[in-house]
Amino acid sequence: MNDMTPINPNKQNPYLKGLYAPVAEEVSAQNLEVVGEIPNSLHGGYFRNGPNPASPPAGMHHWFDGDGMLHGVWFENGNARYRNRFVQTQDLSSGGADGMPGIFERSIDVAGRTVNYRDTANTDVIYHNGKLLALWYISGKPVAVDPHTLETIAIENFGGKLPRNVSAHSKVDAVTGELVFFDYALYEPKMWTGTVSADGALTHFQEIALPGPRLPHDMGMTENYTILHDLPVIFSEAAIRNRLWQIHVADQPTRFAVVPRKGGEPKWFEFPTCYIYHVINSWEEETPNGTEVVMAACKMVPNGFEPDPQYGPFAAMADVLALRAQPFIWRMNMQTGEGREEQIDDALSEFPVVDTLKAGRKTKHSYHVIFDDCIEQRFSGLVKYDLETGKSERHYFPKGVFGSEPVFVANDDGEEGHLITFTSDLAGKSEVHIINTSDMSAEPVAKVKLPQRVPLGFHGTWAPAV
Template identity: 45%
Template sequence: MNNYAGTALKPVEDGEENPYLLGVYAPVVAEITADDLEVIGEIPRDLNGVYLRNGPNRRHPATGRYHWFDGDGMIHGLHFENGRARYVNRWVRTEAFDAESRAGHGLWTGVMEDPKGNPFGNGHGLGLKDSANTDVTFFNGKLLATWYLCGTPRSLDPLSLETLGPETFLGTLTGDFMAHPKVDESTGELFWFDYGPEPPYLRYGVVGADGTVAHTTNIELPGPRLPHDMAITENHAILMDLPLIQNQEARHQGRYKLHFDQTLPSRFAVLPRHGDGSRVRWFEAAPGYIYHVVNAWEEPGEIVMDVCRVKDPHHQPKIEHPLARMLAYLRLDAQLWRYRFDLTTGRTTEGPRDDDNTEFPTIDSRVVGKRNRYAYNVHIAREDTLLFDGIVRYDLHTGARQDHRFGAGRWGSEAPFAARDNSTGEDDGYLVSFVTDEREGRSEVVVLDAADLDAGPVCRVLLPTRVPVGFHATWVRADQLGGRG
């Protein structure tokens, strides 16, 4: 079994153990391909496609303190075909990964250290390692692995997970690329933004169905911000100016420090999908932060957007520890929240849809930008580190919810909706999640009926290796694979 023990990595920093290098977070050291996996239950014959998840998996120790976000990107995939499953995991071969591979040791410090000695950073001059470890998106026949601070998207084969190289969209992409692009399957377009510490602070773009950049425009902001996600509707894009700001004094000293300014409102830029930045309409709301959007859509005279809203992203450290600030910052506290932007009056109406702590939302990818009924969020555990102890199914029409808990000591992943063959609706399919058992030190993929979480797992596919707790996931249907399934 591939686990942390016995590797050259050292989880002890400044005399303290780093919990994000131990146990269910510990990196795995081998890339493997495994067939003939043990299954508890039976894999549904109408579940065909591939489940993919990105996350940090440090290959080489680095100087200074390790932050969970520093790890090299690794994609884990489970390919379902006709009642069988194949597991594959591969590192994302970024430029930085290749440089450290050639050197045989770490070359970059992490987000909590001075980046001045790092070989290079992203296009905006941020001297941190672009690890492409955050999200994985399927577009135009390929996977895109992306990074949370904006970097170069990496293109991968969706089945072998081999890195194909930097994604330039046939040479038309200039600048960097955010973590969570949106794909409209009905038009074949991809929507993204790019942000940085110098003007223009925010740039928005569209990749057309032909795979080339069709539109870019600058969005005027009063200063540098740290937007993480965006939304689309059938006719609009929604971008964000939120009051989480990079401390400029610290930046000029070579440090990366964030400040949440509660005196500033949250602002939302609504513009036509292919509109110029001068056509933005700004809508204001109470201060807060949004890591992840559920979805947005249009109703008569208004735009509705559901998100997971963090009231205050800056938890204060409550323990004495060299990593206290990181541990506090990663204590996620978010609630399902709805905004309504009135296109006639310019007013914003907002409020909670649920008061529980849930995040990492997924929906049926076929209805992105259209009104959806269901959202599938992970439930945040009451633990000292960020862990997902279950899945919550929200019915956004009725307000009802269903819950599935993974069980004591079992921690899951973002759980995308996997439409069954010939699926006719947003819950006509399955939810899939990597689950790691901290007691057994092994992982599996749990398959649930999206329409009936109360029924428990349809099946459990046991894996020959542990899958470290990670970030975002996607499901690619067999019909999207173009006969390669």
Template identity: 35%
Template structure:
């Protein structure tokens, strides 16, 4: 696949645990250490960058790699299969010598989504931000093609939509740096967009994610904007320190003119954990916050680290109060998906690798102010932890946390399954995968239909 070992040494995103894998693999009846919970019946899928080809190894950045989905199928205490598949944009299909797909593109943008994978209205969608459409996958991870919500999507889409667990509707905030816009989009349970709001925002801010409460859409307009680089003519994000940092409050059923913008200190947010309304009318948000980001064109691993904060938003007073909760560097915050938009007690994050310490997963008890860690063995790694309830009516932390990890003893990946109520005890099961899963981004548990 045209790998250049010297470039891998120079570019950390092409070597080590970031290094792309070169083959698609299918393996059945995977070996398991421990015991898989019988209640886990479905697929754990995770997306991440895995370029088929890199034209400029020295200039490659992780965020720009072609998407690859890694999936494990669990049922009846068994790990039935593992698959990894590239998302077939036209460019990927062409590189692989395959027939190109047909379907609508938004303004001609053709990119293999590399950031997230979610299920909605019977469709499994690979997701990315910036104006490209989601791509639909079949149950065995083959690409069906671009998905435009049955012709109703007004523009591109988001890497981080939120499914409201109370009505099943999908909410997203989409932006496009090439033709600057910001849109709030709501899709009904039939898979069609039923509402969208054009939100006037100066410049071209990077809005990787947003937050949703029972009343409001929270918009993060922070000092990272896209600008044209004369070296290649492309739009790249950059830190603009004198740009005001604002949090927008858009009523869920309101128009753009009803958005209130509240100023806060300069910072950047990729990933909120959750947001909810309090009885006193204020809003609580938990999120991973960076002091700054993209103050160099291609940030390297470890250049910037985020820490968990709690923001208290007062719509009446027009204030945002920030409270740091932990000094540990963390990312990829998640909660029980049944608690999205409402009060939650528990949250799960990945602790970043720092000098002398490998990565870990952390479970926070946000009411008590305590935490537990599952730390990987020396030389290992672990990605985002996804919470799966043990049953529809189970308690908030009664369930399992699933994540891909790297086992240095085998030089291969594994799916670890932790009991959320006994987090620090380590995995109740490890599914041994046939190869390495490169470091990646976000995933979902897609349960079997009852």
């Protein structure tokens, strides 16, 4: 009798195993065990998003296909509680959408709409207008989530006025309370940018023409401008068939469009070809020659790895996900049109964060993850940069322990503070580590024991006193 058991196409997929394996349970836990002491100044919630398939993938699975799951830890009076919940998107696989396509699959029609890939809201999470917004990399429907419970509220459409979608890495201006967002389409030579008021009303939406379709990842925001990225990477059906998902067009320059936040013509600046995943921060500086719009970001460099045959058909995916980047600054003079590129450091780092209360204004410090020397995307430490001098200080996790993108919470003096990050180890245990930024090399001031493993994931945010 022939064995008719289907062959599992994901047997060699590294992003469904070990540190990345999904968790099935939605857990709530109070009064977590703490080693050390949680600073009383920490009053709020640390939230992190990431992919977590709610049902076993049936076809070729890309890490970005996993259903969104939020993990949260709340701090108050030196105590901590934990909760994790699935983001209830319209494409949640456990909600009957198991046949929805992933990145490696062809488009299908579902209920009158063309679906190119499952919209998982698994990439980013930001805090705006008293709600968390879970966002998807390839520009999807933002999902509003209760910051007290992590229960999904609804798809957020800003009072029915949102014309299209919202991409991950849209920004919140803590001074004005505004959400500044961008949107793009894989097959159209266009990009869009918009603004939502502090109370959730769409106040601006603008289309920006491009030479062709693009696959940007992030944007910059200053007090008066947004910075959109026209980068030489595109989405390609041919690349998908070769398990690459995206391709690089080397003969095109990198271009940044500096667009007035309240609307107006973009001013374009050209730089040598590169790709950028994540922006550190952006701001404006007055110089004798006029206003410079400044953007600090992590510029990609070759990762140095060879495709690993142990990953089989997922070797190309693993290679693309092995992010390696260096911190740079781009200066764009709004009067002269001059652009300059400056390197901050030649060390590798990524997933940068700053004090969210100062986003869009000049910041002295930024905090990045340090990559483990491994083709799989895992973080063995954190680095603190002085963006003015390029000096850095490092904090390494214990061997076999890997962190997440942290958040920075400032002390009352506004300059130093604490980094908060989820960690997971090879034994299947997870903690939250709290690190004093004035002494990066020291042991964490507190380690909070978690009731279950937190799979490695993507981006996080801090919400004060929620």
